[in-house]
Amino acid sequence: MDAIRTGGPFMEGDDGYWPVLDEFQSLEAFHAFAHHPAILDVCDKLFGEKTLVHPRNIGRIMFPENTKYTTPAHQDFIHIRGTEETYTGWIPLGPCPEELGGLSVLSGAHRRGIYPVKPALGAGGRGIDTAPIEAEDFYWVAGDYEIGDALFFHSHAVHKGMPNQTSDRIRLSVDYRYQGHSKPVTDGSLLPHFNRMAWDEIYKDWASTKYQYYWNAFDLNRV
Template identity: 50%
Template sequence: MNPVLDNERKPVSGTFADAGPLLGRPDRLRARANDDGLLFFRGLLPRARVLEVRRSVLDILDSFGVMDPSYPLMEGMADIEAVNRYTSEELQWNGVGVTLEMYRRIQKLEAFHALAHSPEILSVFTALFEETPFPHPRNIGRIMLPHRDAKITPSHQDFLHIQGAANTWTCWMPLGDVSRELGGLAVLKGSHQAGLLGVSNNPGAGGLESILCGLDYDWQTIDYEAGDVLVFHSHTVHKSMSNQIPGRIRLSCDYRYQPASEVIEPASLKPHGPFEWDELYEGWTDEKLKHYWVNKQFEFAEFDDSIRWQKEKIC
């Protein structure tokens, strides 16, 4: 039996429990994080703050002529014909869903990066780590235009791509309402307990799929709303669901956090993309968001490419 295909036979049937009530009980918050490898917070951020970033991203897409003018901009409806003029390769640099020029403009948005420093998110990780969290500056946008050849992100563990401290957590945030039908994120609850898994090739974002080998964990997802926040351990397996709404763009972002005292891989301090920080900072007004890590003392860990190529590992 093909172990990769066997991964996908288990349905996404569960739903997340809201960890919001545990924010006042850090011991219980950490216990749930340790058991589940994930924490979901309904409405952790003000909806208006998130939608402001959404509007800025959609304005950029509109300037490239890929939005459907017959719908209000904030509905996020693409002009399918305009999108399909691009090749899938042009829209899939590192799984971001847009061209590099579109992505450069999105990466230049100060509000997109400022969202990662929201005090509500930092307070979650302060409680989780029991020390000061360090937000990685390498923030990632997933602006998934509905292209005819679009590929979903396969089941994977972020540690393969981030490395550094295993106790690095991803914060996945929808930039707008993202229903199951639109293709929100699904997470294999508790899968971090299995450690680092073998991988197989996959054409989706990241290029690698974790081989689950019949591990008895349950897939969970939810109908996300703007302001919701999902965080998970770097060994927690997750994947995107397929977009079943014709023409609708799925917008989300990945921010990453770790205890400030733990090791970090140097690339986590670089921009996400072939850009330079000074180029991206053009026009920013908040100096505290720029180069905020330069005076910190880090212990660096060398990237180990070998763990990304444990192909067809037999369990």
Template identity: 25%
Template sequence: MDNVSLTNEAPVTGADIKSQYFKDGYIVVRNFFTPEEIKAIFDEARGVFAYQIERTLGRKIDVDNQDEFEAGMYEFFQKDFDAFVNTGKQVQHLVSLHRLGTDDRITKVLQSIGLEYPIIAVRPAMMFNSRNLAKKQDYWKLGAHQDWRGGQGSLDSIVMWFPLVDCDTALGGLQVLPGSHKRGLFEGSDVDYISSIQEELPEDEFVQLELKAGDILIFSTFTVHRSGTNVTPHIRWTSQFRFNNLVEKTFVDRGFPLPYIYKPTPELLFPGFPKQEEVEAVFK
């Protein structure tokens, strides 16, 4: 178990949300979404995986049976890694997830903490963390890092992190380092898509967060954070939205940088596909 204290937060009202956020570099807002809104996205994401699990394993699985579904996920991951990765990307393109990410409640809460003109920094993410779905530890348990290095957006850019299932300490809830946002950018070394902080961090100052489905965590992209340890056999499903403040001065002055690379591959992934008759059949 990580040596961190459990969050001990007071209920947050509209008036003190900004001062608490400025002080700590993060804020938890309880019941921001309804559990039903979150469950609808979670159900849909599992349904997307179920198509490929059926194709790969040759059998239908019951998405509502947690053990059966998770066993199917683990087997799918082993049998067709490429399709697994692609499916993981497809669930990030769910219309329902994108719709939630453009909800007015989000614009309002971001404005209340000072992002005058919130603008989407990158498409939504969805993560399904489990040691059984990762080829190395960084893929299911991220070390301490700051997101600013990846986004390089406005200085007040934020991450909105929320679980799709109740996410307690045992399931590896996120851990944050309060006040770390004010220290600016730490040195980091590359770990694929994130940069891990190598310098010594005050271990006993990390705070372990526990969120229920519907709760959200907003943190500054400068706030140091890391995954907790998922000690359960279950998958930890979460999503993240990221926003810049379009009118933050340095963002304007730096010409609105956008370091995410998103482009089509020049090769045909299935050479010889499609035949003309396969296309014709679609329009018959």
């Protein structure tokens, strides 16, 4: 799926934003994609057990001319909790050159544990002051992404969104989270993103029940 084109700025909080996000959240293909066999094969080997795919999948819609709401530098563990051995899979839904706003990772910074957070604009509402970390010779890594590219990283990895610097294109991407099924998981990770809609509402137009409430098949360690 290539980037959508739009006629002007459109930001989180606008009346038209939430219906678009709800429609994204209700797509069966959006949730099924998180269970792609190629992804799960790698994750099963990484965790040494069957993988739990967090159902709290996130669709990112990054609009042009709205750079102040670009996702700030942060660590996912602050938002996920549960086990630290959770990995995020960030996947752009189409070609994503740097100007469209991909993802950047602060190389090596995950080795220092959890950093203090502060309020910030953009997804999550909390960010990290990375200036002291960068002063220690850690550096940001970014680049162009093509169809089929995917970036997987540990919950301690410091990362941020890149600003969408185009004038008329939307960057679409997805965030999926993975962990070993025996490790601790929070109840929040089993709820829909933003919890604006119940699972039954999300599932109502799906053609299959294969990926509905699949996590109940595991004897989960809920914390």
